[in-house]
Amino acid sequence: MATLEVDKLRKSFGGVQAVRDVSFAVAPGEMLALIGPNGAGKSTCFNMLNGQLRPDAGWVRLNGQDITGLAPRKVWRMGVGRTFQITATFGSMTVLENVQMALLSHRRRLGQLWTPVARADRAPAEALLARLDMADQAARPCGILAYGDLKRVELAIALANDPKLLLMDEPTAGMAPQERVGLMALTASIARERGIAVLFTEHDMDVVFGHADRILVLDRGALIAEGPPAEVRADPRVREVYLGAGFSGGHPGSRDPVRGSVARPKSVQGGH
Amino acid sequence: MENLVLQALSGLASASSLFLVASGLTVIFGVSRIVNFAHGSFYMLGAYLAWTFVTTLPRGHLGFWGGVLAAALLVGLIGVVVEVLLLRRIYRAPELFQLLATFGVVLIVQDLALLTWGAQDLLGPRAPGLRGGTEIFGMRFPDYELFLIGVGPVVLGLLVLLFRYTRWGTLVRAATQDREMVGALGVNQRMLFTSVFFLGAFLAGLGGALQLPRESVNLHMDLAIIAEAFVVVVVGGLGSLTGAALAALLIGELHAFGILVLPKITLVLVFLVMAVVLVVRPHGLMGKATGPAHGGAGGAEPVIGPAPRPLVHLGIAALVAALVLPPFAGDYALSVLTEIAIFILFAASLHLIMGPGGMASFGHAAYFGLGAYGAALAAKWLAAPMELGLAIAPFAAGLFGLIFGWFCVRLSGVYSAMLTLAFAQIAWSVTFQWVEVTGGDNGILGVWPEPWAAPKLVYYYLTLALCLGATLLLRRIIHAPFGYALRAQRDSALRAEAIGIDAFRIRWLAFALAAVMAGIAGGLFAYAKGSVFPTFLGIPRSVDALLMVLLGGVQTLSGPIIGALAFTGLQEQLVRITDLWRLILGLVIVALVLFFPQGLAGAARARWEARRGDA
Numbered sequence: 001m002a003t004l005e006v007d008k009l010r011k012s013f014g015g016v017q018a019v020r021d022v023s024f025a026v027a028p029g030e031m032l033a034l035i036g037p038n039g040a041g042k043s044t045c046f047n048m049l050n051g052q053l054r055p056d057a058g059w060v061r062l063n064g065q066d067i068t069g070l071a072p073r074k075v076w077r078m079g080v081g082r083t084f085q086i087t088a089t090f091g092s093m094t095v096l097e098n099v100q101m102a103l104l105s106h107r108r109r110l111g112q113l114w115t116p117v118a119r120a121d122r123a124p125a126e127a128l129l130a131r132l133d134m135a136d137q138a139a140r141p142c143g144i145l146a147y148g149d150l151k152r153v154e155l156a157i158a159l160a161n162d163p164k165l166l167l168m169d170e171p172t173a174g175m176a177p178q179e180r181v182g183l184m185a186l187t188a189s190i191a192r193e194r195g196i197a198v199l200f201t202e203h204d205m206d207v208v209f210g211h212a213d214r215i216l217v218l219d220r221g222a223l224i225a226e227g228p229p230a231e232v233r234a235d236p237r238v239r240e241v242y243l244g245a246g247f248s249g250g251h252p253g254s255r256d257p258v259r260g261s262v263a264r265p266k267s268v269q270g271g272h
Numbered sequence: 273m274e275n276l277v278l279q280a281l282s283g284l285a286s287a288s289s290l291f292l293v294a295s296g297l298t299v300i301f302g303v304s305r306i307v308n309f310a311h312g313s314f315y316m317l318g319a320y321l322a323w324t325f326v327t328t329l330p331r332g333h334l335g336f337w338g339g340v341l342a343a344a345l346l347v348g349l350i351g352v353v354v355e356v357l358l359l360r361r362i363y364r365a366p367e368l369f370q371l372l373a374t375f376g377v378v379l380i381v382q383d384l385a386l387l388t389w390g391a392q393d394l395l396g397p398r399a400p401g402l403r404g405g406t407e408i409f410g411m412r413f414p415d416y417e418l419f420l421i422g423v424g425p426v427v428l429g430l431l432v433l434l435f436r437y438t439r440w441g442t443l444v445r446a447a448t449q450d451r452e453m454v455g456a457l458g459v460n461q462r463m464l465f466t467s468v469f470f471l472g473a474f475l476a477g478l479g480g481a482l483q484l485p486r487e488s489v490n491l492h493m494d495l496a497i498i499a500e501a502f503v504v505v506v507v508g509g510l511g512s513l514t515g516a517a518l519a520a521l522l523i524g525e526l527h528a529f530g531i532l533v534l535p536k537i538t539l540v541l542v543f544l545v546m547a548v549v550l551v552v553r554p555h556g557l558m559g560k561a562t563g564p565a566h567g568g569a570g571g572a573e574p575v576i577g578p579a580p581r582p583l584v585h586l587g588i589a590a591l592v593a594a595l596v597l598p599p600f601a602g603d604y605a606l607s608v609l610t611e612i613a614i615f616i617l618f619a620a621s622l623h624l625i626m627g628p629g630g631m632a633s634f635g636h637a638a639y640f641g642l643g644a645y646g647a648a649l650a651a652k653w654l655a656a657p658m659e660l661g662l663a664i665a666p667f668a669a670g671l672f673g674l675i676f677g678w679f680c681v682r683l684s685g686v687y688s689a690m691l692t693l694a695f696a697q698i699a700w701s702v703t704f705q706w707v708e709v710t711g712g713d714n715g716i717l718g719v720w721p722e723p724w725a726a727p728k729l730v731y732y733y734l735t736l737a738l739c740l741g742a743t744l745l746l747r748r749i750i751h752a753p754f755g756y757a758l759r760a761q762r763d764s765a766l767r768a769e770a771i772g773i774d775a776f777r778i779r780w781l782a783f784a785l786a787a788v789m790a791g792i793a794g795g796l797f798a799y800a801k802g803s804v805f806p807t808f809l810g811i812p813r814s815v816d817a818l819l820m821v822l823l824g825g826v827q828t829l830s831g832p833i834i835g836a837l838a839f840t841g842l843q844e845q846l847v848r849i850t851d852l853w854r855l856i857l858g859l860v861i862v863a864l865v866l867f868f869p870q871g872l873a874g875a876a877r878a879r880w881e882a883r884r885g886d887a
Contacts, residue, residue: 050770071769072769072770073769073770073771073772073773073774074772076770076771076772077772082770084766084767084770088764088766088767088770089763089764089767090759090760090763090764090767090768091763091764092574092575092576092759092762092763093575093756093759093760093763094575097575097756100756101753101756101757101760101771101773102771104753104756104757105757105771105772105773106771106772109753110753110754110756110757110773110778111753111754112752112753112754113748113749113752113754114748114752115752115753116748116751116752117751117752117753117755117756118751120753141574141575143574143575157767157771160771161771161772
């Protein structure tokens, strides 16, 4: 059975239909990429999955259970981990404490008034950080961490509740190219070893085509293609979205999915 | 019917005066984002200066109106001086430090006014040409009140014209919306801020000067008007001129009719309206979200670590001194020590919500006072022994902490702080106005400890044990998962929610817990003094607590402890050696904000860390 099932999800802002009848599913251990040009509705879609936005219509099911419209913290309790496009960690705590907080919350021990955090859930937090090659950073405050390391902290936090599903919004944005590959390879191996379904959005096409098992392409709120990387790469509609009239060149550095090279204005072929 | 019309008219007159003050406050806030406590002082100075001018200038139209205008202009210039010397240097500082600095100005102005004009109330002459009254429905209504009714709309109109049709006004509106962008466009911000301050202070001065024919000029005008002006500005929406006008109208009429209907609880009504408005519309009637407010100390907060070794040694030394020395101290010293212990707990309780919680409270004295009143009322009406009274105190405070906190912790930043102020004023006015039960201004006397605890030394040790125990408990809680969860929602609301933390519940419980702790302090204070008074809940005491926490530094629990020691010690000494203790305290506050923006403990910590880094 699929871990996440999304059925005819819909959301409008004013007169704009940001997401139109989007349906898809993610299987355990699968890396699913959600791509599309700026404004395609990726973030809106994402925010409806973890409860930050309430959909106008449609369903979100996690392992068969309806989680549509639940508050983010309840979605998390159901077993959904989340990383943000712009990292959000607790800056006044160390890396280890950040992970401890997620573990403590998972075990519903945040109401405790007596036992110091220093002695709570230390070992599992350390183990998690070791898995992410962050053991040497454990004692550093998140407030002074390098951005690439913060992304790893976020991943460690997201993994703390033994999630069935991981939602990663632009997991490698702001990272150096080598770091990107490392983080995504690590994510993929953890996902497979723990049977976690991973859904991620991404602008870097190297990351998408290098690490996704399957790709969804969103354009103007609707799903226009879905399938393994090779299939999506060959899809004429995807070519049109990225290279034709739909491609605005709004984000320099984003890659031409077809040739795997940086899209330059001269490579943009007019649709008319 | 006729009566109602007159009442409505008199409400309009009050609304007009209120609007003059509030419009200045809201314009200043809109541009500089500073909550200016000193605005009430500008108002008071306007009244005093107008008295001086009007009584020295030759009588007649020119003398009176010229005097009023001169007073307002002079207050405007005083505002410029305050802005240039003080506020300009702290625009980047955390909100609460700015507030503290302006409160320092309040204290300075109070003593300067006392020095200049003396303590007695001053009566000004009536306005020439407006001494009589006009017949309305067969009743005489003072002409001067009618004149005031006209002033409000005229000033509003002029301000609207100014903001809409001049280049300067356009810049001010732009800066109200996005200060950084206006700076990026190459506008000289310094001039803009200074001129806005001039306008705001001028309006406050004008409001004060125009009160001259209405009421006597006295030294309490500043805090009395500032509480109401805050209400008007917050109800209207911070930075909104029309909102302020609307809210002034609402509050003015509420006062006028409240007196007819429920004379006992007019003050409660005003603050209740504010609470309701803020719950329904969290940014006031016409206000917009002002973006994330930076709470607590601003910027990245440091990690909580074990206390530095010298501090541990110092703490142990202080504790030993507190245990061993008192038997050799006199009664006066014992009273001071008892008070210090109480204020340490009081400050530590406020620190919980301000530091780890990242919320600001302008009304923490409410819970201190409710604890004190809980104990005193139990003693008076139930003849409860001290032990029971001390047990009731935290319950009473905690109960109201739960109720008030439920409203306060939903809002953010300045609005949340204002709501705490509103609830504190409600509690204060109940103790002040419900004379049958609370004794009103005379308080409740005869709240004495049991015979076993009556000796000052015994009571001191009892207080020390309870306050120390409670403070250490707070420390324990800050290091426990609950305290971390509190910091988590402060650091990143987004991440906290994403890992299942219910920020509202955590903040709410922390607020109530802080109230409980303040209640313990208040109960002990009641038995230490043998009496309770409404001043226990007043704004000055809330500001005392803020001072203690901010002077010490919000970042560590040692901060409020050091702050309480420093503040209580300083104030006690100042009161003893000089009549001008407010002036000196105010100057000290201003100096501290300018030179130690992290507080005393923060500065000591930074120094210590720098030295360790060198080694």
